[in-house]
Amino acid sequence: MSRTTYRGTPKAGLYTRLSVDDGYVDRESNSITSQKQMLTQFAGYHGIEIVETYVDDGWSGTNFERPDFKRMIADIESGKINTVITKDLSRLGRDYLQTGYYTDMYFPSKRVRYIAISDGIDTSTGYNEMAPFKNLFNDFYARDISKKIRSTLTTKARAGIYHSTVPPFGYRKSPADSHMLLRDEETAPIVIKMYELSASGRGPAAIALTI
Numbered sequence: 001m002s003r004t005t006y007r008g009t010p011k012a013g014l015y016t017r018l019s020v021d022d023g024y025v026d027r028e029s030n031s032i033t034s035q036k037q038m039l040t041q042f043a044g045y046h047g048i049e050i051v052e053t054y055v056d057d058g059w060s061g062t063n064f065e066r067p068d069f070k071r072m073i074a075d076i077e078s079g080k081i082n083t084v085i086t087k088d089l090s091r092l093g094r095d096y097l098q099t100g101y102y103t104d105m106y107f108p109s110k111r112v113r114y115i116a117i118s119d120g121i122d123t124s125t126g127y128n129e130m131a132p133f134k135n136l137f138n139d140f141y142a143r144d145i146s147k148k149i150r151s152t153l154t155t156k157a158r159a160g161i162y163h164s165t166v167p168p169f170g171y172r173k174s175p176a177d178s179h180m181l182l183r184d185e186e187t188a189p190i191v192i193k194m195y196e197l198s199a200s201g202r203g204p205a206a207i208a209l210t211i
Contacts, residue, residue, distance in 0.1 A: 009049065010113060012048045012083040013052045013076075013080075013081040014054065015091060016035040016055050017057070017086075017091045018031060019056075019059050019060045035086075035091065039053075039085050042085065043085060051075075051080060052081060054072045061090055062094050064093060064095070072084065076112055082110075082113065083112065083113040084115070085117065086115070087116070087117055088118040089103075089119050103121075169187055169191060170183070170188045170190070171183060171184055
């Protein structure tokens with residue numbers, strides 16, 4: 001992460017992100033509200049003008065198709081912002097290669113100053129030897145969390161524990177246990193009718209018209 005010469009007054013975009021791949025132990029300190037507060041205080045203390053705030057809540061750091069991340073890139077391209085501030089490198093991304101591309105190639109090529117407060121990174125001051133290692137650790141962490149989540153969901157499914165947010169049509173969640181499904185007396189007859197029509201040879205279009 002080399003030092004880059006910047007022009008003009010800093011016009012900052014505050015970027016925040018949070019998702020399940022950030023774990024649960026530090027989710028409170030990493031909350032969107034907490035991140036915004038930290039970034040705003042940092043910018044104010046250093047006399048950096050805040051032009052825009054970007055929020056990707058619920059988006060994995062391994063996915064760079066995040067809506068507000070793309071909006072931030074568009075604002076860089078248009079010249080609206082020339083400084084990006086995040087709480088740490090993992091907020092920017094958890095993919096080693098992609099995150100490294102933005103910090104080491106894209107931002108410098110656009111003369112964008114990048115600051116990761118908790119990691120002590122500010123590209124206006126020069127190279128940070130730990131940045132590549134932090135990116136690599138963030139990548140490994142995301143992969144590990146992803147494996148654990150998949151394992152947990154598989155275990156729940158095998159035990160017959162329902163774990164999705166919305167129950168399938170014809171069912172409702174038990175008021176006593178959200179992981180248990182009960183027959184929905186209002187919609188279950190529709191499902192039964194659809195099954196009977198299908199069993200009698202009716203196709204999807206015919207069933208839709210009948211129902």
